[in-house]
Amino acid sequence: MMRTAGRAQAVAALLLAAVVSSCASAPEPTAPPRPVPPVSQPAPPTPTPTPPLAGAMALTALPGWDQEDHLTALTAYATGCSARREPASQALCAEARALVADTPTPSQARAFLEARFVAVEAVAPEPSRALLTSYFAPEYEARRVPDADYDAPVLARPTGWQRGDRLDDRATIEANAASYEILGWMRAEDLFFLQIQGSGYLTFADGSRARAAYAADNGHPFVGIARPMADQGLLPPNGTSGEAIRAWLAAHRGPEARAVMALNPRYIFFRMDPDDGGHPAGAAGIPLPARRAIAVDPAHWTYGEPVWIEADGGNLIGARASYRGLVMALDTGSAIRGPVRADLYMGRGDVAGAEAGAVRHPLRMWRLVPKG
Numbered sequence: 001m002m003r004t005a006g007r008a009q010a011v012a013a014l015l016l017a018a019v020v021s022s023c024a025s026a027p028e029p030t031a032p033p034r035p036v037p038p039v040s041q042p043a044p045p046t047p048t049p050t051p052p053l054a055g056a057m058a059l060t061a062l063p064g065w066d067q068e069d070h071l072t073a074l075t076a077y078a079t080g081c082s083a084r085r086e087p088a089s090q091a092l093c094a095e096a097r098a099l100v101a102d103t104p105t106p107s108q109a110r111a112f113l114e115a116r117f118v119a120v121e122a123v124a125p126e127p128s129r130a131l132l133t134s135y136f137a138p139e140y141e142a143r144r145v146p147d148a149d150y151d152a153p154v155l156a157r158p159t160g161w162q163r164g165d166r167l168d169d170r171a172t173i174e175a176n177a178a179s180y181e182i183l184g185w186m187r188a189e190d191l192f193f194l195q196i197q198g199s200g201y202l203t204f205a206d207g208s209r210a211r212a213a214y215a216a217d218n219g220h221p222f223v224g225i226a227r228p229m230a231d232q233g234l235l236p237p238n239g240t241s242g243e244a245i246r247a248w249l250a251a252h253r254g255p256e257a258r259a260v261m262a263l264n265p266r267y268i269f270f271r272m273d274p275d276d277g278g279h280p281a282g283a284a285g286i287p288l289p290a291r292r293a294i295a296v297d298p299a300h301w302t303y304g305e306p307v308w309i310e311a312d313g314g315n316l317i318g319a320r321a322s323y324r325g326l327v328m329a330l331d332t333g334s335a336i337r338g339p340v341r342a343d344l345y346m347g348r349g350d351v352a353g354a355e356a357g358a359v360r361h362p363l364r365m366w367r368l369v370p371k372g
Contacts, residue, residue: 058114059114074099074100081304081306122339134343144184194270196222224264266334279348290345290347294342344356346359
């Protein structure tokens with residue numbers, strides 16, 4: 001799925017510029033300097049300590065820190081931290097990876113995290129938009145040729161497409177599907193959800209498997225269909241989970257379902273990759289660890305950042321009470337916008353999908369910042 005340079009990098013660049021400038025402006029001496037009588041030198045000033053990061057707190061103050069699986073959290077950090085490119089971050093990442101390679105105990109993992117990081121809470125200018133949702137890697141049946149049920153074509157990226165191109169909307173593309181390269185055929189509701197997730201895994205009738213990976217989009221914004229379906233009385237207000245929506249679409253397959261799906265004009269094109277049995281890579285180019293990776297808004301977060309999330313009070317039918325723990329910012333998505341907005345990667349398959357579809361929880365997020 002398609003899910004800033006760091007402050008240390010900027011400071012390093014400024015220091016380098018200052019050194020280069022001073023070297024370029026200093027004149028070369030024409031003669032050795034004359035001796036200067038020794039004078040008593042004052043004691044060097046005491047360095048001014050670096051002020052603490054505003055709002056920083058120890059990880060032990062995070063809600064639920066004592067209940068965290070610290071070894072799994074450290075492993076998730078070591079898996080995703082290479083996405084950050086600043087030298088200081090890379091050094092800390094290498095240290096974490098070396099520790100994980102030595103199979104540390106949970107207490108050693110906890111001690112490492114507490115010694116290396118502090119937490120700073122992200123501010124939500126619009127608390128109502130501070131939200132956790134979830135996504136997953138679906139697994140669907142597909143066909144090489146269409147039939148009565150498998151009549152929705154999986155379309156390849158249009159020739160000459162470039163990011164930012166604005167193409168026809170969903171309904172128009174579907175009406176003209178024959179003008180595109182067709183990679184396979186799916187049930188219409190399955191393809192719709194495959195496009196929402198951005199990628200997934202297909203099993204064909206002959207037993208062969210492939211990963212349908214995001215290749216392009218039509219440039220239209222994503223529009224959720226849950227609220228319109230509730231507004232039209234098609235589903236109850238608290239019954240708009242992913243599974244409920246998919247079941248309704250399957251039960252009304254044909255013109256009625258297509259009209260509802262067309263409320264979302266965004267359309268995703270795919271490419272077929274081998275199924276390696278693992279998890280898809282996010283926008284950071286790193287395979288997503290299940291339940292430990294989130295999609296974020298890259299205008300507010302950097303790929304490879306560790307984040308603490310706390311999400312309570314989901315009200316969809318079938319929702320878990322809360323989600324809490326250390327996760328890695330490794331992906332993004334068209335609907336993920338704002339400083340306190342995240343999409344939790346739940347994993348692969350039907351079980352992950354059933355849980356992901358019921359996640360709509362008020363959210364708090366803390367950035368885990370390396371100690372100076």
